[in-house]
Amino acid sequence: MKVIVIDNGGQWTHREWRVLKYLGTEAKIVPNTTPFEQLDADALVLSGGAPRVGTEATKLGNTADYIDRADVPVLGICVGCQFIALHFGGTAGPAEVPEFGKTELNVETEGALFKGLPKKFVVWESHNDEVKMPIPDVLRLLAWSDSCAVQAFEHRKRPVFGVQFHPEVEHTEHGYDVFKNFLALCRQ
Numbered sequence: 001m002k003v004i005v006i007d008n009g010g011q012w013t014h015r016e017w018r019v020l021k022y023l024g025t026e027a028k029i030v031p032n033t034t035p036f037e038q039l040d041a042d043a044l045v046l047s048g049g050a051p052r053v054g055t056e057a058t059k060l061g062n063t064a065d066y067i068d069r070a071d072v073p074v075l076g077i078c079v080g081c082q083f084i085a086l087h088f089g090g091t092a093g094p095a096e097v098p099e100f101g102k103t104e105l106n107v108e109t110e111g112a113l114f115k116g117l118p119k120k121f122v123v124w125e126s127h128n129d130e131v132k133m134p135i136p137d138v139l140r141l142l143a144w145s146d147s148c149a150v151q152a153f154e155h156r157k158r159p160v161f162g163v164q165f166h167p168e169v170e171h172t173e174h175g176y177d178v179f180k181n182f183l184a185l186c187r188q
Contacts (some may be wrong), residue, residue: 001023001025001026001042001043001183001186002026002027002028002040002041002042002043003020003025003026003027003041003042003043003045003154003186004021004024004027004028004029004030004041004043004044004045005017005026005027005028005030005044005045005047006028006030006031006032006034006044006045006046006047006048006061006063006066006080007029007030007031007032007047007049007139008032008047008048008049008059008060008061008079008080009046009047009052009059010047010048010049010050010077010078010079011050011126011147012047012048012166012168013029013047013048013171014029015075015168015169016037016045016047017072018168018178019167019168019175019179020045022176022185023179023180023183024162025183025187027084027166028041028058031174032060032061032062032063033062034059034061034062035062035065036062036065036070036117039066039070040071041072042072042186043046043073043074043075043150043182043183044070044072044073044074044075044184045074045075045076045077045080045131045188046063046066046067046074046075046076046077046080046081046187047075047078047079047080048078048079048080048126048166049078049079049080050079050117050130051077052128052183052185053082053086053092053093053121053129053171054082057083057086059139059144060079061088063080064081064083064085064087065131067083067087068159070160072111072159072186073159073160073161073182073185073186074158074159075162075163075182076126076160076161076162076163077162077163077167077168077186078126078163078164078165078166079127079129079130079167080162081131081152081153081162081163081164082129082130082131082162082164084160084162085119085135085136085139085150085153085162087157088136088138088139088164089138090091090131090132090134090135090136090139091131092129092130092131092132093129093130093132093151094128094129094131095127095128095130095148096147096181097146097147097148098127098128099125099126099127099145099147099148100125100126100127100156101124101125101152102122102123102124102171103122103123103125103140103145103146103147103148103165104120104121104122104123104126104145104146104150104153105120105121105122105123105143105144105145105151105158105165106119106120106143106144106145107120107121107142107143107150108139108141108143108144109142109143110142111140111142111154111161112154112161112181112182112184112185113142113154113161113178113182114142114143114152114162114178114181115181116177116181117174117177117178117181121171121173121174122172122173123145123151123165123166123167123172123175124165124169124171124172124175125148125165125166126166127148127164130148130149130150130162130164131149131150131153131162132149132150133149133150135150137155137156137158138155139153139155139156139162140155140156141153141155142154143163146148148164150164151163151164151165152164152165153162157178159185161182162180163168167179
């Protein structure tokens with residue numbers, strides 16, 4: 001299985017790649033300016049990144065094209081998640097309470113990403129911006145935290161997902177399981 005990690009300049013892009021390799025995928029990191037036609041993959045991961053979606057969305061390169069044209073599962077992490085929500089008509093911007101470090105995730109709807117996982121577990125955060133409620137009708141809310149109303153969502157008709165937290169870091173409980181559940185969609 002081949003997974004491409006789209007590099008949005010995040011501090012943990014290489015960690016995402018390493019976790020995917022550890023889980024047995026053929027993973028590759030490419031810049032977010034790579035033309036869609038050059039992406040040969042069974043799944044795409046839109047990495048977290050430094051750009052602020054409200055003011056610097058253009059720094060996310062061809063991400064909109066990837067979302068529109070991908071016929072494989074797509075997982076957006078942090079800024080990747082925020083961009084997906086914006087792309088489908090939602091709002092993202094400065095968080096009332098920026099989150100850095102651990103927080104408790106509350107799983108509202110299991111969906112594909114949280115299949116078989118606890119309803120509450122600790123995740124690792126690093127964000128100033130967040131997706132705002134209400135989310136677009138095309139998206140289904142999966143999880144939230146006390147400080148962030150939209151921690152995870154899935155598209156209602158396509159295998160497109162977003163998580164605000166960082167499943168690739170060791171401090172996130174069940175983070176590898178989130179990736180395994182995502183990768184399982186590539187085999188269906």
